[in-house]
Amino acid sequence: MKASQLFFPTLREVPREAELISHQLLLRGGFVRSVAAGVYSYLPLGWRVHEKISQIVREEVNAFGGQEIHMPVLVPKELLDETGRSAVPVLFGLKDRNQREFFLGFTHEEVVTDIVRNTVHSWKQMPLYLYQIQTKERDEPRPRGGLIRGREFTMFDGYSFDYSEEKLDVIYRANYTAYGRVFRRCGLEYLAVEADPGAIGGSENHEFMVLTENGEDTVLRCDTCTYAANAERAEIPEPTEIVHSQPVASEVVSTPGAHTVDEVCAFLKVEASQLIKTIICMADGKPVAALVRGDRDLNLPKFVRVVGAKSVELADAATVIRVTGAPVGFAGPVGLAEPLPIYADNELKQGGNYIVGANQADAHRTGVTPDHDFRVTTWGDIRTAVAGDKCPRCEEGHLTDARGIEVGHIFKLGTKYSKDMQAVYQSETGEKLPILMGCYGLGVSRTLASAIEAHHDENGIVWPITIAPYEVSIVLTNMKDEAIVAAGQRLYSELREQKVDVLLEDREERTGVKFKDMELIGIPIQIVVGKGLATGEVEVSLRREKGIRTAVPLTDLVNHIVQLIEAEKSRLL
RNA sequence: CGGAGUGUGGCGCAGUUGGUAGCGCGGGUCGUUUGGGACGAUCAGGUCGCAGGUUCGAAUCCUGUCACUCCGACCA
Numbered sequence: 001m002k003a004s005q006l007f008f009p010t011l012r013e014v015p016r017e018a019e020l021i022s023h024q025l026l027l028r029g030g031f032v033r034s035v036a037a038g039v040y041s042y043l044p045l046g047w048r049v050h051e052k053i054s055q056i057v058r059e060e061v062n063a064f065g066g067q068e069i070h071m072p073v074l075v076p077k078e079l080l081d082e083t084g085r086s087a088v089p090v091l092f093g094l095k096d097r098n099q100r101e102f103f104l105g106f107t108h109e110e111v112v113t114d115i116v117r118n119t120v121h122s123w124k125q126m127p128l129y130l131y132q133i134q135t136k137e138r139d140e141p142r143p144r145g146g147l148i149r150g151r152e153f154t155m156f157d158g159y160s161f162d163y164s165e166e167k168l169d170v171i172y173r174a175n176y177t178a179y180g181r182v183f184r185r186c187g188l189e190y191l192a193v194e195a196d197p198g199a200i201g202g203s204e205n206h207e208f209m210v211l212t213e214n215g216e217d218t219v220l221r222c223d224t225c226t227y228a229a230n231a232e233r234a235e236i237p238e239p240t241e242i243v244h245s246q247p248v249a250s251e252v253v254s255t256p257g258a259h260t261v262d263e264v265c266a267f268l269k270v271e272a273s274q275l276i277k278t279i280i281c282m283a284d285g286k287p288v289a290a291l292v293r294g295d296r297d298l299n300l301p302k303f304v305r306v307v308g309a310k311s312v313e314l315a316d317a318a319t320v321i322r323v324t325g326a327p328v329g330f331a332g333p334v335g336l337a338e339p340l341p342i343y344a345d346n347e348l349k350q351g352g353n354y355i356v357g358a359n360q361a362d363a364h365r366t367g368v369t370p371d372h373d374f375r376v377t378t379w380g381d382i383r384t385a386v387a388g389d390k391c392p393r394c395e396e397g398h399l400t401d402a403r404g405i406e407v408g409h410i411f412k413l414g415t416k417y418s419k420d421m422q423a424v425y426q427s428e429t430g431e432k433l434p435i436l437m438g439c440y441g442l443g444v445s446r447t448l449a450s451a452i453e454a455h456h457d458e459n460g461i462v463w464p465i466t467i468a469p470y471e472v473s474i475v476l477t478n479m480k481d482e483a484i485v486a487a488g489q490r491l492y493s494e495l496r497e498q499k500v501d502v503l504l505e506d507r508e509e510r511t512g513v514k515f516k517d518m519e520l521i522g523i524p525i526q527i528v529v530g531k532g533l534a535t536g537e538v539e540v541s542l543r544r545e546k547g548i549r550t551a552v553p554l555t556d557l558v559n560h561i562v563q564l565i566e567a568e569k570s571r572l573l
Numbered sequence: 574c575g576g577a578g579u580g581u582g583g584c585g586c587a588g589u590u591g592g593u594a595g596c597g598c599g600g601g602u603c604g605u606u607u608g609g610g611a612c613g614a615u616c617a618g619g620u621c622g623c624a625g626g627u628u629c630g631a632a633u634c635c636u637g638u639c640a641c642u643c644c645g646a647c648c649a
Contacts, residue, residue: 009583011583011584011585011599012584012585012598012599012610013584013585013586013598013599014584014585015584015585016579016580016584016585016586016641016642017579017641017642018642019642019643034641036640036641037640037641037642085649088649089647089648090647090648090649106649107649109649138648138649140647140648141574141646141647141648142643142644142645142646142647142648144642144643149648197649314646409649411649441649475608477607477608478607478608479607480607481607509607509610510606510607510608510609510610510611511607511608511609512607512608512609512610512611513609513610513611514608514609514610515608515609515610516609516610517610519609528608530608531608
């Protein structure tokens with residue numbers, strides 16, 4: 001492609017709407033344009049990157065037997081009714097002219113299971129792995145960060161069908177390995193972590209996180225063993241022994257206006273770890289109290305499991321006032337207005353003489369020790385893990401934290417969907433059994449944005465060569481110099497013959513503008529045709545090695561570039 | 574859905590106590606330039622998000638509404 005003909009409207013200034021660096025550079029480099037919140041058009045450069053990533057995923061999934069299909073964006077409501085997912089809040093819904101209800105596809109378990117239940121009837125037809133790369137629609141409560149969290153985005157979604165746990169395990173692992181290869185080939189440092197399956201259910205599941213400073217998730221990994229988990233999911237080992245300090249007399253102290261942990265700490269001049277937070281929740285409609293140390297966060301998914309409820313949410317202010325007898329901010333486990341089940345985090349088995357809300361306005365109670373001053377109904381692991389916690393796996397190491405962007409999530413679904421939808425097969429012994437499923441998601445557009453988050457500098461994007469829109473740019477330094485133009489054109493043709501993705505920078509612009517734009521859009525290899533031509537040489541540089549230019553004889557150039565591309569690609573495997 | 578913020582030429586912004594909109598970049602044309610976002614001249618481009626109200630007069634004040642961004646909740 002010639003830059004003079006390429007549609008890539010670059011921007012000199014950062015659009016106000018863009019906060020994240022990937023969002024800024026995608027807009028500035030002319031890769032995408034926004035249409036509405038979380039909805040984007042891809043321009044030629046952006047689409048080329050998108051397609052390169054898609055192709056890498058295809059190659060890796062095809063390698064273990066994946067077969068590409070294409071399902072509709074329009075999904076009839078009845079299909080989602082079968083699994084109860086027509087009530088999912090992020091669905092975009094619409095009706096046809098006959099008032100029949102449809103949803104826009106947000107993931108396709110039901111659609112693919114419908115295909116399979118009508119076609120797969122015997123164990124001999126499995127294993128089967130079907131996938132698609134398709135636009136997904138989700139009415140996210142808060143789209144953000146450009147392509148990081150959109151309402152319309154591209155997802156690879158694969159679905160596996162098997163007749164035994166062993167076979168499911170084999171394909172799950174094959175997928176796991178393939179995802180690793182995809183991210184490595186895309187030049188991304190990633191971590192596969194244990195995660196919360198959310199409402200999609202199933203047993204085993206892993207998230208693939210690209211590690212970057214701006215990631216929206218926190219991952220924790222052990223400094224000693226291989227344990228890694230999403231911070232929301234990471235378990236905390238139970239303290240081996242209960243060690244409460246010697247209880248002292250409990251008293252109520254005045255803390256006017258101090259509602260929050262920070263305010264109480266500032267007022268009483270104590271550390272947050274000396275406080276117990278009492279959080280009033282509604283578990284399946286009934287109020288319960290959750291206790292965690294003042295410097296910790298209650299982890300709702302864990303709490304749901306410990307309580308054994310279907311759903312738990314924070315209680316509203318009216319409920320808090322009713323059950324505690326005090327305004328919000330002064331709840332405590334001692335002297336509640338209504339007796340509540342009290343769930344306490346395991347960590348509170350240690351320490352003692354904590355400060356808690358006094359269940360009266362503008363007052364807290366000091367010297368409170370669990371199971372001395374109040375009775376704990378149930379102990380459990382209900383707080384979110386943080387860096388420094390002990391590893392739940394090896395119990396020797398400690399957890400360290402890192403930020404990541406979730407780019408893939410894979411699940412062993414088991415029979416969750418096949419039971420709901422009666423997708424059954426006949427086994428070798430003639431039994432009718434539900435098919436064992438797995439589902440595997442990979443965010444293509446999010447991977448694209450993550451690659452920029454991970455690879456950029458002050459001048460723009462630094463694409464890994466495997467997913468760069470073009471591998472090589474040829475900058476012609478003077479469009480009025482016929483020798484330069486002719487030499488550049490010749491190189492351009494020769495490289496194209498070698499199947500190199502090359503962009504000829506032949507615009508009638510000053511050289512500085514061309515350099516700036518090629519850096520902004522992140523072309524990995526640059527050839528400069530200019531002054532060196534007099535001695536039969538051009539200059540070659542790598543985008544990732546700022547400022548290092550090597551003179552290469554024209555006669556050797558094509559070979560040199562082909563080898564350089566191979567070398568750059570092999571760095572990523 | 575709660576909290577905060579922003580809407581003024583394509584982009585980034587200014588606009589005072591209310592007096593009828595301006596700057597930089599970008600774009601067109603001409604000329605000079607041409608190895609790191611050039612210079613001069615000249616031209617074009619704006620329902621000030623939208624609606625209603627106050628006023629002799631509204632980008633500016635009031636009410637409503639929409640959109641976008643960020644923090645949180647949520648995230649199948």
